[in-house]
Amino acid sequence: MITKQSIAMRLLAYMKHEINLSQLVNWAENAILVGGFEPGSETEIRKVLGKLGLADVNNFGLLWEDCEQLMAQLGYKVKVEAALVA
Numbered sequence: 001m002i003t004k005q006s007i008a009m010r011l012l013a014y015m016k017h018e019i020n021l022s023q024l025v026n027w028a029e030n031a032i033l034v035g036g037f038e039p040g041s042e043t044e045i046r047k048v049l050g051k052l053g054l055a056d057v058n059n060f061g062l063l064w065e066d067c068e069q070l071m072a073q074l075g076y077k078v079k080v081e082a083a084l085v086a
Contacts, residue, residue, distance in 0.1 A: 002045060011067060
């Protein structure tokens, strides 16, 4: 089942460079095709997956602000931390 949490975790993996844009887009496209969305959240989930599924198209893309907004739509707030690399 595709839940808001599962989408947020996949988007977070992209933001942390654990997966690339192509992997995120492919996952989102497959999730839309497979279906099985969290009850009561189908509309929000479809909107977020739709945006992610188009992220590899030049006219759409996926900016940091887009990721932050999508995470908010899923119920998450993004916090950024930095550490000095020696």
